[in-house]
Amino acid sequence: MKKYRIIYILSVCFLVIGVSSCKHEGEYHSITDKIKAESKAYNGVSVSSETYLSEIHTIEITEGGETFLIPERESQIKSFKCTECHTKPVAQMTSKELQRAHWDIKLDHANSNTMNCATCHNGDDMDHLTSITGNKISFNKSYQLCSQCHTKQFQDWTGGAHGKQIAGWAPPRASMTCVNCHDPHKPHFESRWPARFNTEKVKERE
Amino acid sequence: MSSNTKKWFSLNLNNKKPIQNKSCGCGKTSGGCESHNNLDAATKKDGFDQVFDVKMSRRTAFKQLAASLAIGAGAVSTSCSVIAGDDSKEKAQIDWEEQFKGNYKLMTDDEKKATVDRLVRSYQLRTGKTLNMSSKNAEENVLFGYAFNISKCQGYMDCVTACVEENNQDRNSQMEYIRIHEMKDGKGFNFNEADDNYYHEVPAEGHFYMGTQCFHCDNPPCVDVCPVQATWREDDGLVVVDYDWCVGCRYCMAACPYDGRRFNWSKPEVPEDEVNKNQHYLGNRLRKKGVMEKCTFCVQRSRAGKNPACVEACPTGARIFGNLLDPDSTIRWVLENKKVFRLKEDLGTEPKFWYFMD
Numbered sequence: 411m412k413k414y415r416i417i418y419i420l421s422v423c424f425l426v427i428g429v430s431s432c433k434h435e436g437e438y439h440s441i442t443d444k445i446k447a448e449s450k451a452y453n454g455v456s457v458s459s460e461t462y463l464s465e466i467h468t469i470e471i472t473e474g475g476e477t478f479l480i481p482e483r484e485s486q487i488k489s490f491k492c493t494e495c496h497t498k499p500v501a502q503m504t505s506k507e508l509q510r511a512h513w514d515i516k517l518d519h520a521n522s523n524t525m526n527c528a529t530c531h532n533g534d535d536m537d538h539l540t541s542i543t544g545n546k547i548s549f550n551k552s553y554q555l556c557s558q559c560h561t562k563q564f565q566d567w568t569g570g571a572h573g574k575q576i577a578g579w580a581p582p583r584a585s586m587t588c589v590n591c592h593d594p595h596k597p598h599f600e601s602r603w604p605a606r607f608n609t610e611k612v613k614e615r616e
Numbered sequence: 617m618s619s620n621t622k623k624w625f626s627l628n629l630n631n632k633k634p635i636q637n638k639s640c641g642c643g644k645t646s647g648g649c650e651s652h653n654n655l656d657a658a659t660k661k662d663g664f665d666q667v668f669d670v671k672m673s674r675r676t677a678f679k680q681l682a683a684s685l686a687i688g689a690g691a692v693s694t695s696c697s698v699i700a701g702d703d704s705k706e707k708a709q710i711d712w713e714e715q716f717k718g719n720y721k722l723m724t725d726d727e728k729k730a731t732v733d734r735l736v737r738s739y740q741l742r743t744g745k746t747l748n749m750s751s752k753n754a755e756e757n758v759l760f761g762y763a764f765n766i767s768k769c770q771g772y773m774d775c776v777t778a779c780v781e782e783n784n785q786d787r788n789s790q791m792e793y794i795r796i797h798e799m800k801d802g803k804g805f806n807f808n809e810a811d812d813n814y815y816h817e818v819p820a821e822g823h824f825y826m827g828t829q830c831f832h833c834d835n836p837p838c839v840d841v842c843p844v845q846a847t848w849r850e851d852d853g854l855v856v857v858d859y860d861w862c863v864g865c866r867y868c869m870a871a872c873p874y875d876g877r878r879f880n881w882s883k884p885e886v887p888e889d890e891v892n893k894n895q896h897y898l899g900n901r902l903r904k905k906g907v908m909e910k911c912t913f914c915v916q917r918s919r920a921g922k923n924p925a926c927v928e929a930c931p932t933g934a935r936i937f938g939n940l941l942d943p944d945s946t947i948r949w950v951l952e953n954k955k956v957f958r959l960k961e962d963l964g965t966e967p968k969f970w971y972f973m974d
Binding site for chain 1: 755756757758759760761763765768770771772773774776777789790792812813814815816817818819834917918919920921922923927930931932933936937938939940941942943944945946947948949950951953954966968972974
């Protein structure tokens with residue numbers, strides 16, 4: 411009987427030591443546990459990106475449950491509104507006397523079965539973009555046009571995995587919108603030479 | 617110097633820990649876990665104590681004394697001299713105070729501000745130009761993290777250029793914190809065959825690009841090996857170096873499994889008109905010969921709420937930076953919704969730098 415009691419006491423002691431020392435050494439098993447635990451008490455930070463954003467004109471949007479800022483577009487288009495020139499529907503503006511503008515745009519985006527000018531532009535309403543089903547889309551929210559096909563990228567963009575963040579990490583969140591990086595008429599990135607070449611590294615490795 | 621039982625010499629610096637506010641398992645210097653209770657009871661050492669009140673060999677002691685005496689003699693001769701101008705007297709005074717200042721990690725906020733003011737004044741006396749140096753501490757509720765999209769990176773290296781310019785890196789040795797590795801498709805992360813110094817049109821056919829830099833490990837091996845505690849982990853997760861406390865032994869360089877650290881083999885040179893004057897004591901202030909340096913996630917920018925220079929420069933949006941403790945941050949979305957992984961996760965270093973693909 412006495413022997414059992416000793417074993418019992420010993421095991422309780424070990425348990426107590428084990429638990430307390432475990433807590434002491436490393437409180438969390440991994441960084442993800444730590445992030446999860448410590449962000450429970452998160453109540454904001456004192457720094458803000460607002461001052462860095464003051465130079466650009468932004469609009470607030472809510473997509474996929476996320477609310478964030480994107481650059482405003484209409485005021486940045488040189489000759490908005492489009493109807494200032496496009497006084498008539500495009501079909502009636504083919505005469506040679508009219509001044510030619512953006513005639514050099516070549517569509518290099520998907521193939522001709524999928525896209526032509528009218529996929530996004532409506533010849534009868536040049537001040538707005540048009541969805542596949544013919545709904546009006548504002549130039550400020552052109553991402554709604556892209557998201558019709560690029561659903562995966564759109565999802566990543568609303569979350570923040572695609573598209574560059576503007577200004578800083580501190581709230582409020584501001585992201586570039588699709589057309590800030592991709593030319594909608596030619597959306598791929600060009601290949602080019604790297605910004606630099608390290609000649610010292612070459613010497614070191616000789 | 618060494619204990620009698622051992623057959624090798626080891627400095628006694630770490631055995632004698634009067635202030636034990638850094639080596640806590642939870643990684644924080646206050647609150648959180650229970651091991652911070654006796655923090656305030658410990659007595660503080662001033663700079664003089666930190667330099668001289670350590671067990672050292674006669675040779676080191678003489679070296680320290682000689683260095684200090686040289687500065688002291690300089691200070692005395694200029695301050696007593698009738699010919700020396702006010703400026704050189706002030707400069708001597710600053711040199712004297714800088715020589716005997718303590719480890720930045722142990723400084724109070726006032727002491728931090730004082731050393732920063734001295735450094736700014738010293739630069740002004742030397743060059744006649746003013747700079748803006750910050751000693752801003754880590755923010756509450758912030759833990760910095762980074763994500764890198766390997767399907768987006770095109771290998772343009774704009775990040776590297778931005779980093780060099782932002783952080784006043786030595787132009788002579790072309791020091792770079794960031795390395796962009798060009799890797800063959802279908803071979804995974806094969807660093808043996810990767811090229812980190814390519815020069816041809818990018819992206820090259822059949823290749824992908826990934827960047828490495830300091831990963832600001834949550835369990836940083838470089839910090840453990842430092843014999844003088846000149847490098848440590850801040851509360852917002854940044855692993856930083858006190859360039860004025862570093863002795864240049866390069867243990868940390870050897871301990872880092874990611875090649876995140878750089879050494880100044882020669883006096884770092886930055887052309888005067890290219891010096892970034894927006895500085896932080898722990899960040900991009902001008903370094904000297906014989907000290908370590910590394911990426912600090914641009915502490916001078918990130919503690920002000922901005923993104924690091926590499927994030928801002930990237931034209932593809934492959935680089936994502938943010939606060940891991942903010943559940944609404946984009947970095948958290950990436951960690952929770954993308955398939956992320958880290959380099960050499962098995963080492964237990966817990967880098968706060970994740971890779972992911974579209």
